[in-house]
Every structure is written in structure tokens, then in C-alpha cells.
Amino acid sequence: MKIKELETPCLLIDREIMMDNIRRMQLYADKYNVNLRPHTKTHKMPALAKLQEQVGAKGITVAKVGEAEVMAENGLNDIFIANQIVGEGKLSTIKKLAESIDISFGVDSIEQCKMIEKVFSDSQKQAQVLIEIEVGENRSGIIEESDFVLLVDYIKNCSHVNLLGIFSHDGHTYKAKDLDECRILYNDAQIRTLHFARLAEEQGCKLETVSIGSTPPLMHDFGVMEGITELRVGTYILMDVAQGNAIGTYSNCAASVLTTVISKPTKERVITDVGAKGLTMQTRSGGICATTGLGYIKDFDHVYVNQVYDEHAIIYNETFRNTVEIGQKVEIIPNHICPVCNLYDNGYLISGDEVVEDIPILCRGKLQ
Template identity: 80%
Template sequence: MKVKDLDTPSLIINRDIMMDNIQFMQSFADKHNVALRPHTKTHKMPALAKLQVEAGAKGITVAKVGEAEVMAENGLNDIFIANQVVGEIKLNRIKKLAETIDISFGVDNIEQIEVIEKVFSDSDKPAQVLIEIEVGENRSGVIEEHDYIELVKYILNCSHVNLKGIFSHDGNTYKAKDVEHCRELYNYAQTRTLHFARLAEDLGCKLETVSIGSTPPFMFGFDVMAGVTELRVGTYILMDVSQGNAIGTYDRCAATVLTTVISKPTSERVITDVGAKGLTMQSRSEGICATTGVGTLKHYDQVHISQMYDEHAIIYNEKFRNEVKIGDKVEVIPNHICPVCNLYDVAYLVSGDEVVETVPVLARGKLQ
């Protein structure tokens, strides 16, 4: 099948660019002698996760227990859930997964550990946990040293919980003012994470894993500090407008949404058949990853989607309007690829003008 023969909207992935992205990040990790554990919430496809592992990744990262279950069902056997898993329902599902695969997950408070200890009390294996360290994103994770020390001590006294390591996410690098500011934020995140690793060592706990990650610093090739053992990077495999803006090119953007021009009601307005239900309304308003509009047209200079409704993309550009005809199919590079993949049942891998493979998005909708 030719790409032009696909119905729309469709999620398409340039296989050649994607494979180059996979090798690029794996080579970066190998160069710095650290493990790569890609975050598969970006694509939610076991088939792509396997390509990352085959290229050398140690294992994979997911965001939710449901994603872990899908990945495990499809042959991925070393999984980290980079999130606080709370509640007996989810913990029992993890305990079941632990019978057949290596699985670990995030924690950041003693209340959470109390329930984990209870749930895993009848398990042959202790729960494998990593403490999240807050490093500037202002999201989840331990902030104060005394809280961290108390948490480490509490885990060390548990019979059914093992402290495997710590992890952090420097998501604030997306809002860096420029490349040097990005480096500054990233280095602070590394330094802070390593400081907390040393605090654990002072308590007699040598951590197996010290994990860091967000895409921008590694696309810039920033150094990895001694003591870091693992990189968790997600968006790099497909990239998007925000990441392309950070590095100054869309050449690494592998994923696009194919959409059809369905109306040209004015001299400058164009309507296509993908809206928020196929592209999301997400945008970034500041920093190196700032975006214009809610999607960028590939192969057209500075043409952006101005606004979206549920099923319609609205583009205001007279030159573009005069270049396209009703029925033409165009490609949109999403501002943020991660939520877009979650909107499709399948992705089409393409090479040139040919569709070479249809890949099911098996972890789509696995939010629990």
C-alpha cells in the first residue's frame, strides 16, 4: 500500500528515521557506559519497545501498571513503572507480574510503603522499589533530605520491600530559556540525584540503580556524571514539534498524522479532518520547546494549525490554501507525540512512499 492510499486521519511513522533515532540514543548511552531504559509511554507499542531492546536497551520504562501488563504479555521482561503506584488493587497486579518478570516501581512516601509491605507479605519475592527525587519539575518525588532519610530507613526495616534505587525526571528542561540554561537545569538535576544516592550509601544502602531522564539534554549530547547508572528517555524515538524546536530541526521527527483537506471556505482558511481527538490540543508556551499553534504541517514552510475542534483542524494561511486542493492529504507533526499515539489503534510504518508494516498500539488507553 502507498501512503497516499491510507484513509485519514492516520498515525504514520517513518521507519528509517525512527531506527536512526533508536540507534542514536543507544550509541549515546553506550558511549557513557550507562544503561538505556526507554520510556515506552511515548509510543505504547510492544513492537517498538522490542526494537529498542534489540538495539541494546537494558529494559523499558512505562507509566502505568496497565502498560506494564501489556508489555509483559508481549515478551518484555524487565520493566520499571516510573510512577508512584498506590493502592492494593494495583499492587496486587504488580505482585502477579513479579512472578514471571523483573518489575520495579516508584515510591516517595512511607504511607505507600506500608501498603506495599502488607500486599507483598505473602510473596516469594520482595517488591522492588525506586524512590523518586524531585529535581525542579515541581511534580512528585521527595524534596526534603530528612523525609528521604526517614523513607530509606523505613524501607530498610521492611521484610518484603527492597530499595533498588532512586530516579528523577528533569522535565523542567523543556522550559529552559536556551541550550546553556538547559545544561544548567540538567546538571543540577544530576547533582541533586547523586547527592541523594550518597545519602542512601551513608545509611548503609548501596543502590543498584541511579536513574535520570528527559529527552532534551541527551539530544544536545550533554555529559552524564559518574554515579548515574541509567537513562530513561522517551520522546527521542519519534520526536515531535517541541523537541524539533529545541534542536533546531524537524529532521528527526519520525511520526506524523496524515489528514485530508476537506474544506477551503475562505481565501485563507483550510479545514482538515483531524481534530483534538486525533492530534490533542497540547502546546508548549515557553522555553526551547515552545510551539506555535497546535501542530505543524510537514513539507510546508511555517504553516501551523491555528486551532482545533474535536474533529476539525483549522489553518489560516493564504499561500497554503492556494497550494492545496480538496481531497489532498497532508502530514501534521504533532506538538507532543506521547498523547497522540494513545489516540490511535494502529500506526503505519512507512519507508519512502510505501507502507511497510501496520503496528498495533496495544497499550492504548491503559491508564490504570
């Protein structure tokens, strides 16, 4: 099938660009002799996760227990859930998965560990956990050294919880005003993460894993400090407008949304058949990842989606309006690809103008 024969809107993935992205990040990890554990919440496709492992990834990262279940069902057997998992139901699911795969997950409180100890009390395997360290994103994770020391001490005395390592996410690098600031934020995050690793060692815990990750700094060769063992990075495989802005080109963007021009009601307005339900309304307001509009029209310089309704994209550009015809199909590169993948049942892998594979997005909607 030719791309232009596809019904719209639909998600396209350029095979050659994607594979180049996969290989490039694996070479980066190999250069610094660290493991690569891609965050598959970006694409939510076991088929792509397997490609990442085939190229050299140690295992994969997911965001939710439901994603872990689907990935395990489809042959992925080394999974880290980079999130605090709370609740007996979810913890029981992890306990069951641990019978057949290597699975670990995040913690950042004694209260959470008490729940884990209870649920795993009848398990032959200990729960494998990593403590999250807050490094500047102002999200979850340990902030105070005293809290970290107490948590490590608590886990050391648990019968059913094992401290595998620590992890951090320098997501605030997305908002860096320039690459110099991005480098500083990234290095500061590594230094802080390594400091907590040393604190754990001082308490008698030799950590197997010290994991970091965020796409913007890892698209540039800022280096990896000694003591870091693992990179968790997600968006690099498909890229998007925000990441393209961070590196100064959209040529690495493998994913796009194919959409059809359905109306040209004024001399400058164009309407296509994808809206918020296929693009989201996400933007990034500042820093190296700052976006313009709600998506970039591929192959048309400085043409962006200006507005979206549920099922309509609105573009105001007279030159674009005079170039395209009713019924013509164009591609939109999303501002943020991760939530966009979650909106589609499948992604079409393309090469040139041919569709080469229809890949189901099996983790779509796995939000629990």
C-alpha cells in the same frame, strides 16, 4: 499499500528516521557506559519496545501498571514503572507480574511503602522499588533530605520491600530559555540525584540503579556524570514539534498524522479532517520547546494548525490554501507525540511512500 491510499486521519511512523533515532540514543548511552531504559509511554507499542531492546536497551520504562501488563504479555520482561503505585489492586497486579518478570516501581512516602509491605506479605519475592527524587519539575518525588532518610530507614526495616535505587525526572528542562540554561538545569538535576544516592549509601544502602531522564538535554551531548547508571528517555524515538524546536530541526521527527483537506471556504482558510481527537490541543508556551499553533504542516514552511475542533483542523494561510487541493493529503507533526499515540488504534510504519507494517498500539488507553 501507498501512504496516500490510507484512510485519514491516521498515525504514520517513518521507519528509517525512527531507527536512526533509536540507534543515536543507544550510542549516547553506550558512550557514557550507562544503561538505556526507554520510556515507552511515548509510543505504547510492544513492537517498538522490542526494537529498542534489540538495539541495546537494558529494559523499558512504563507509566502505568496496565502498560506493564501489556508489555509483559508481549514478551518484555524487564520493566520499571516510573510512577508511585498506590492501591491494593495495582500492587497485587505487580506482585503477580513479579512471579515471571523483573519489575520495579516508584515510591516517595512511608505511607505508600506500608501498603506495599502489606500486599507483598505473602509473596516469595520482595517488591523492588526506586525512590523518586524531586529535582525541579515540581511534581512528585522526595524534596527534603530528612524525609528521604526516614523513608530509606523504613524500607531497610521492611521484610517485603527492597530498595533497588533512586530516579529523577528533569522535565523542567523543557522550559529552559536556551541550551545554556538547559545544560545548567540538567546538571543541577544530576548533582541533586547523586547527592541523594550518597545519602542512601551513608545509611548502608548500596544502590543498584541511579536513573535520570528527560529528552531535551539528552538530545545534546551535555554528558552523564559518574554515578549515574541509567538513562530514561522517551520522546526521542518519534520526536515532535516541541523536541524539534529544542534541537533546531524537524528532520528527526518520525511521527506525523496524515490528514485530508476537506474544505477551503475562504481565500486563506483550509480545513482538514483531524481535530482535537487526533492531535490533542497541547502546546508548550515557553522555552526551547515552545510551539506555534497546534501542529506543524510537514513540508510547508511556517504553516501551522491555528485552531482545532473535535474533528476539524483549521489553518489560516493563503499560500497554503492556494497550494493544496480538496482531497489532498498532508502530514501534521504533533506538538507532543506521547498523548497523540494514545489516540490511535494503530500506527503505520512507512518507508518512502510505502506502508510496510501496521503496528497495533496495544497499550492505548491503559491509564490505570
